[in-house]
Amino acid sequence: MLKYVLLGTLNYSSMTGYELKSFMDSSTTYFWHARLSQIYTTLKNLERDGLLKSSIEPQEERPDRRVYEITQAGRDALNSWLMEPLTSIEPRKETLLVKLFFAGKLDKDVLLAQLHLQRQLYLKELRSLREQAKASIQQALHRSPALEYDAQMWEATRRCGELYAEMMITWLEEIIAMIEARNPDDAPAKRGAR
Amino acid sequence: MLKYVLLGTLNYSSMTGYELKSFMDSSTTYFWHARLSQIYTTLKNLERDGLLKSSIEPQEERPDRRVYEITQAGRDALNSWLMEPLTSIEPRKETLLVKLFFAGKLDKDVLLAQLHLQRQLYLKELRSLREQAKASIQQALHRSPALEYDAQMWEATRRCGELYAEMMITWLEEIIAMIEARNPDDAPAKRGAR
């Protein structure tokens, strides 16, 4: 999958591994991320398979830049992947839900603290999606007005991230309320009265 | 992470690898899944590390059952993991969004077909979460009424899956409408008039 993120990005313009990393960090990070080390090894494999080619731009005082460019074979591989439908939904992997599922015996306050923290983190993510992410799409479209439909797709993925964060916040508030409603008789203990 | 799903499940009752797989398929599958082969190797590693122990129940006509049981060390590892907070949000990995992000130049009808298919799949998942998943939690609680808080947590994870599926359906309908609204002048081409 990282393979197609790299092909798709290099289909817009040639870049180094380092630039691909920062591009991903500012755009795909809400639905796909990768470490630099993985990007470098995947680029090497894609070049070996003929989907990319690279050239060296010498530099002084810092490592030479290796700029990757997509080949025709790369464009073909990308397009045929984009055309084939996904016939199942992506299985989720949510560590938070694993914890929660087994947290029936966990201390109420320990659990609530964890849920409040997650809520804070999703609020922060939501702000970032509504501000930075939105602005950077507008900026990119402004630079290349021909990419109108592309920008529409970027906005759609941003919007999915936004709805997701909103959903998680709603859900967290729902279960925080549910857990707070447990054992109303125990509440005075919080005041240190016993 | 699979490690903690196995410890958490075996903390309810001892089971074989095969039974753990079917338990996961009927309960954690909306937020964590694994193949049998991975379950078997992970169980072996957990036993090597002293968090589980196994015993053989001989059977005729089919392979002996290897039943795993959690140890005190296993319970301790589970509890200390449950207590420690998650300090960041889970990075998502959504193949569908990767496709969409790079689909700006993709044929409108090819794209719409893919989005309609995904919508169908999420509708099916939503039905399953509202029917099977809900019923199986009620059933488990009925068998062991002492697990009231546990059942509350199971319901919370089910509910998250439900909200997620609803959100994805909303989002898919939103972008389907957006793409259908593209280029209204091209619509007559569909009738084969040109």
Added chain:
DNA sequence: ATTATCATGTAAAAGGTTACATGATTTG
């Protein structure tokens, strides 16, 4: 002074998938 940015990679380990190997019994 420390941190961020630019810039490259390799190696080992962990996590996860796919394929292989076996085989009786039950259900549709």
Added chain:
DNA sequence: CAAATCATGTAACCTTTTACATGATAAT
């Protein structure tokens, strides 16, 4: 008669993470 269920595992492979290795320049 085919598929699902029960029941175990191993081996090869792919993906991803973590750690190692280097080092100048610019910003805070």
